[in-house]
Amino acid sequence: SAVISQKPSRDICQRGTSLTIQCQVDSQVTMMFWYRQQPGQSLTLIATANQGSEATYESGFVIDKFPISRPNLTFSTLTVSNMSPEDSSIYLCSVPGTSGDEQFFGPGTRLTVL
C-alpha cells in the first residue's frame, strides 16, 4: 500500500485562526479523502478531493469552513478555517488501494483549539 504522510502531526491553535494540514502520498492516486475523528468517536468523511476539480463535500461540511486543494496526484491540503474549540479533532487523509475498494489512512493531525 501507499506510504502516506501528514503535516503537522499535531497543533494547538487559538480560536478564530486557521490551520492548513498537508497530506503527501508516495504514489499517484486518483482520489484523496479527508476525515474527521472527534475525541472518542468514529470517522466522518469531510470531503473527497479529486485532482483538477472541486472537492465534493459531505452533508454538514462546507467549503468556506474546510477549503481543500488538490494541486497534483500526490498531494492535498485541508484548511480548517475560523477555528472554534468544537473543531478539536484528529483529521486524517486517506487514499484508495489498487482495487479502489480499500482505503488506507495517513497518520492523522491532532488539532486542539483553545
Add this chain to the structure above:
Amino acid sequence: GENVEQHPSTLSVQEGDSAVIKCTYSDSASNYFPWYKQELGKRPQLIIDIRSNVGEKKDQRIAVTLNKTAKHFSLHITETQPEDSAVYFCAASPGGYQKVTFGTGTKLQVIP
C-alpha cells in the same frame, strides 16, 4: 445514505477467549465491508475485508462473516491476546472509489 450500526460499544474478554463484534448496514448497494483496528494514538489499520460475493473470510485468528440478505456482518477474533486490545471499526461501501461509511466503533479490552 448508508447507515452502519455496530455492537457492542465496549467488550472485555479474558486472554485466550473469543471476541465477536457485529454490524448492520442499511444500503443494499453496499458490496464491500472492511474492518479497521485503531490502537491508541495511531491511525486506523485495515485488518480484513469481505466482499458481497463471499460469505466468510479467515486470516489466521480473525474471520469475518457476511449475511447480505439480513444486512449483517461480523468480526470474530479467536484466541485473543493483549495486543488485540484496540478500537475496532466496521465499515460499508459500494466499492470502487465510493464513500466508505464507518460504524461507531467497539473498544476491545483483552485482560491478561
